Amino acid sequence: xxxxxxxxxKPAGKxxxxxxxxxxxxxxxxxxxxxxxxxxxxxGSGLADVAxxxxxxRRFLHGLPGVDQVGLEAxxxxxxxxxxxxxxxxxxxxxxxxxxxxxxxxxxxxxxxVRALCAKGRTPDPTDPTTPRVAxxxxxxxxxxxxxxxxxxxxxxxxxxxxxxxxxxxxxxxxLADTADAVAAGADEIDMVIDRGAFLSGRYFDVxxxxxxxxxxxxxxxxxxxxxxxIFETGELQTYDNVxxxxxxxxxxxxxxxxxxxGKVAVNAxxxxxxxxxxxxxxFRAATGVQVGVxxxxxxxxxKDAMKYLVMVNETLGDDWLSPHWFxxxxxxxxNDLLMQRQKLATGRYSGPDYVTVD
Amino acid sequence: MSDTTFARLxxxxxxxxxxxxxxxxxxxxxxxxxxxxKGEWLANAPLGTRxxxxxxxxxxxxxxKGWAGTTAYNRGQVLYRVAEMLQGRRExxxxxxxxxxxxxxxxxxxxxxxxxxxxxxxxxxxxxVAQIAGGANPVAGPYFNLSTPEPTGVxxxxxxxxxxxxxxxxxxxxxxxxxxxxxxxxxxAAADAPLxxxxxxxxxxxxxxxxxxxxxxxxxxxDIAPTLASHQDVxxxxxxxxxxxxxxxxxxxxxxxxxxxxxxxxxxxxxxxxQDWTNAPGTDRLLSFLETKTVWHPMGI
Numbered sequence: 001x002x003x004x005x006x007x008x009x010k011p012a013g014k015x016x017x018x019x020x021x022x023x024x025x026x027x028x029x030x031x032x033x034x035x036x037x038x039x040x041x042x043x044g045s046g047l048a049d050v051a052x053x054x055x056x057x058r059r060f061l062h063g064l065p066g067v068d069q070v071g072l073e074a075x076x077x078x079x080x081x082x083x084x085x086x087x088x089x090x091x092x093x094x095x096x097x098x099x100x101x102x103x104x105x106x107x108x109x110x111x112x113x114v115r116a117l118c119a120k121g122r123t124p125d126p127t128d129p130t131t132p133r134v135a136x137x138x139x140x141x142x143x144x145x146x147x148x149x150x151x152x153x154x155x156x157x158x159x160x161x162x163x164x165x166x167x168x169x170x171x172x173x174x175x176l177a178d179t180a181d182a183v184a185a186g187a188d189e190i191d192m193v194i195d196r197g198a199f200l201s202g203r204y205f206d207v208x209x210x211x212x213x214x215x216x217x218x219x220x221x222x223x224x225x226x227x228x229x230x231i232f233e234t235g236e237l238q239t240y241d242n243v244x245x246x247x248x249x250x251x252x253x254x255x256x257x258x259x260x261x262x263g264k265v266a267v268n269a270x271x272x273x274x275x276x277x278x279x280x281x282x283x284f285r286a287a288t289g290v291q292v293g294v295x296x297x298x299x300x301x302x303x304k305d306a307m308k309y310l311v312m313v314n315e316t317l318g319d320d321w322l323s324p325h326w327f328x329x330x331x332x333x334x335x336n337d338l339l340m341q342r343q344k345l346a347t348g349r350y351s352g353p354d355y356v357t358v359d
Numbered sequence: 360m361s362d363t364t365f366a367r368l369x370x371x372x373x374x375x376x377x378x379x380x381x382x383x384x385x386x387x388x389x390x391x392x393x394x395x396x397k398g399e400w401l402a403n404a405p406l407g408t409r410x411x412x413x414x415x416x417x418x419x420x421x422x423x424k425g426w427a428g429t430t431a432y433n434r435g436q437v438l439y440r441v442a443e444m445l446q447g448r449r450e451x452x453x454x455x456x457x458x459x460x461x462x463x464x465x466x467x468x469x470x471x472x473x474x475x476x477x478x479x480x481x482x483x484x485x486x487x488v489a490q491i492a493g494g495a496n497p498v499a500g501p502y503f504n505l506s507t508p509e510p511t512g513v514x515x516x517x518x519x520x521x522x523x524x525x526x527x528x529x530x531x532x533x534x535x536x537x538x539x540x541x542x543x544x545x546x547x548a549a550a551d552a553p554l555x556x557x558x559x560x561x562x563x564x565x566x567x568x569x570x571x572x573x574x575x576x577x578x579x580x581x582d583i584a585p586t587l588a589s590h591q592d593v594x595x596x597x598x599x600x601x602x603x604x605x606x607x608x609x610x611x612x613x614x615x616x617x618x619x620x621x622x623x624x625x626x627x628x629x630x631x632x633x634q635d636w637t638n639a640p641g642t643d644r645l646l647s648f649l650e651t652k653t654v655w656h657p658m659g660i
Contacts, residue, residue: 349616350413352420352592 047288051252054205061204061249067240067276076271079315080308089307093342094132096306096334097124099324101159101295103138103332104359105166105263113359114143118150120357125339128346134335135324136189140165141182148186159189159229163214166233166262168193172210179217182226189227190218193262194246196236204249211253229257229295235267243273247280257293263330268298271308278316291320297330303341306334332359374404374553376411376577377560379418380570385578386410393554396461404553407578412545412586415574419513419543420592422571427510427541431486438482438539441566445475448562452527452555459526459552473637474528481535481645488540488645496653503656508649510541511623512594515587517547517580517613518556520600522634526552529636530559533599536644538572545574545593547584549600553577581608588616595623595648602631623648 050060084092102121104113118137125131136157137147147158160182164170170178179190192214198206211230218226230250234243250258258277260269274296281292296309306329313321321327340351374393375382385405393404426434445452449471457467492508514537519529526549537544548556560575576583580600585607587593596617601610610627617624625647628634 349589349591349619350416350586352590355591 047252051205051208057204057208057249057252058202061245064241064244064248067244069240072240072276073272076275076312079275079312080271082307082311084307084311090342090345092307092310093303093338093345095322096303096310096329097338097342098132098135099328100134100335100338101136101138101297101328101330102134102335103263103297103330105138105140105161109140109143111143111146114139114146115150116357116359118147118156120335120359121156122151122154124335125342125356128342131339131342135328138191138330141178141185141187144182144185144187157188157227158186159191160185160187161191161193161231161262163192165191165193165231166264168195169197172213175210176213176217179214183218183220187226189229189257190214191229191231191259193231193233194250196233199237199242199246199249204245207246208249208253211250211255215254227256228254229259229293230255231259231262231297233262233265234260234269234273235265240272240276243276244280247277248284251281251284251290251292255292257295257328259295259297259330261296261298261330263298269296269300269330271312274309275312275316278312278321281321282317291326293326293328294321295328295330300329300331301333302337303334306338372402374402374557374577375560376405376407376415377557377564377573377575378411378415378571379421379574380564382560382564383411383414386414391578393551395458401458402554404557404577407547407576407583409582409586411576411578412547412583413590415545415576416513416515416587416590416592418571419545419574422543422569423510423512425569426538426543426572427512429541431489431541434539434541435482435485437567438485438535439479441563441568442475442478442482444562444566445471445478445559448558449475451558455554455558456524456527459554460524470524470528470637473524474531477528477531477640478535480640481539484536484642484645485539488642488649491642492646492649493651498655501658503658504653505656506651506653508540508646509652511648511650512542513592514542514544514595514597514648515547515584515590515593515622516544516597517584517587517600518549519631519634519636520549520551520580520602521631522628522636524636525549525600525634527555527559529599529634530556532636532640533597533644534559534573536640537597537648538568540645540649542595542648543572543574545587546576547580547587547600548575548577550578550580579608581606584608584613585616588613588622589619591620593620593622595625597625597644597647598627599625599631601627 051057102117104117121134121137133156136159138159139147141160141162144158144160162179162182163175182190194207195210215228218228232246237243247258260273277294281294285291300306313327336356339356343351375384385407387406387408389406390403391406393401395401452471453468456470457464489508493506496504496506498504516533519525522529534544556575557577563573584601588596598610598613601613603609614624
């Protein structure tokens with residue numbers, strides 16, 4: 001009974017049962033594996049023939065249960081009310097810093113700015129060497145080599161946006177060339193955008209095939225793959241049902257990470273959308289054994305916001321996802337606020353923007 | 360018509376903080392009792408906390424650019440407008456000053472008039488302060504060399520807590536000079552007499568002063584003042600009301616905390632209780648929160 005009263009009824013339960021249903025139905029055909037190699041074909045192994053044809057993919061995506069909008073938003077709001085203080089706060093701040101994809105995606109990016117950003121990623125707070133490093137530096141493809149060079153000797157990843165970011169309006173060969181170019185320049189992670197136009201007009205199979213093709217373009221000469229993050233631009237997808245569908249679509253196609261937004265439109269990551277995606281990756285792992293990461297991006301500016309997301313991850317997915325390997329923040333100004341809060345905890349006095357870098 | 364006549368119930372006022380142009384309750388949700396000079400209950404004032412001070416500094420910092428960027432002439436007009444609004448609420452302030460300081464109605468009215476006059480006096484200084492704090496410097500080269508005073512930024516003010524006329528006249532005498540030169544302020548109101556300060560917030564909100572230029576927080580000085588003193592985003596500190604002999608709210612402790620971030624500090628009077636705020640203020644306070652910018656400009660060849 002306690003379980004019932006603590007966790008409000010939410011439609012995700014149905015997804016679990018549905019997904020588990022799928023897993024059970026295909027149990028004879030499937031070897032459940034937690035192998036990280038989420039390569040095309042291997043991806044969604046329990047649901048391998050879902051994407052066998054346009055019709056079966058559409059049937060599957062439209063068969064996903066509808067999202068209870070009120071329940072989802074209420075749950076996300078409830079999880080945002082936790083008060084996190086003292087040692088828990090210190091832990092959360094350090095964890096959040098280590099999960100940041102420190103991002104600069106401006107037309108005005110220069111080599112100098114990317115180098116400065118990399119220096120900041122290596123040593124976020126020069127006055128305190130105990131500050132953890134960020135997870136990755138996220139740049140445009142032509143800056144990958146610069147970033148790679150500036151991060152030599154660290155374990156900080158270089159992420160590159162690709163596939164005609166942020167609009168995604170280019171022909172497939174151009175997108176694949178964009179991706180291959182970034183991988184060749186040394187990118188460890190590729191952030192691709194989906195074709196929202198195709199998705200919204202119902203051409204799910206085209207979107208699926210495009211993700212599979214980009215995943216293939218992420219392959220390095222030595223046979224390993226650059227990690228693929230798939231950006232949905234949820235602000236343009238209109239409904240929560242669409243977010244749930246596109247999450248499953250991308251995971252079936254072999255995404256290593258699913259990411260909310262480009263940060264270039266009016267509506268970016270919101271708690272309900274992120275919660276929905278967290279539930280999708282949880283159910284996907286239950287169905288297939290494949291773990292997929294989540295990256296909310298855009299609009300997360302304060303420590304308080306970041307804490308809300310961490311609480312959401314902990315409550316929805318648990319410890320398995322509370323690491324930079326499985327959860328990231330796409331952000332630029334968030335880091336400064338985290339550093340100011342960190343200084344406050346260390347010294348007891350409020351810090352100010354004069355004590356962190358401008359960018 | 361009923362024969363029974365009921366005594367009309369007064370509408371009691373909920374005093375609130377003034378932060379960023381809005382009137383929030385304290386972040387803590389707490390209040391404390393404000394009494395008159397004889398110990399009779401007057402009102403409940405919000406008990407501001409460290410977090411209220413932090414929020415106020417954020418608001419003050421956000422307001423610096425706009426306020427410092429207005430022309431001195433325009434600032435003068437805005438401050439004059441404040442005096443106009445004060446004039447319209449003369450009776451209310453006289454009553455609050457009378458209760459807070461225990462002076463008679465006539466003296467209280469005179470103190471309020473003095474406060475209004477002082478506000479006008481500082482309003483006149485906005486476009487004149489550059490003449491006494493800046494100037495053209497003679498240099499040995501083909502240059503104009505000009506020094507101009509610029510506002511220092513966010514000023515934390517511990518409002519006067521003692522002396523004749525401290526509750527309103529003293530408060531005006533510390534706020535007006537700081538904002539006249541383009542600074543924005545966070546004021547820790549006098550703990551025992553916060554009502555005129557909180558009402559002044561209402562006056563400022565209805566004049567043309569942009570939100571965040573003046574922020575007023577009531578509560579224990581020992582809570583609020585140390586936060587302002589140690590806050591790294593506060594540029595200067597006015598300790599006029601730091602009258603505690605020791606503890607975290609004492610002037611020496613606050614000055615030590617402020618030293619870490621090299622704030623400009625105005626020390627309290629040697630005997631704050633003997634201070635008479637009706638005395639002519641002079642320009643000291645106007646000149647306390649200024650930075651000097653010097654520019655070299657080539658002269659015609």
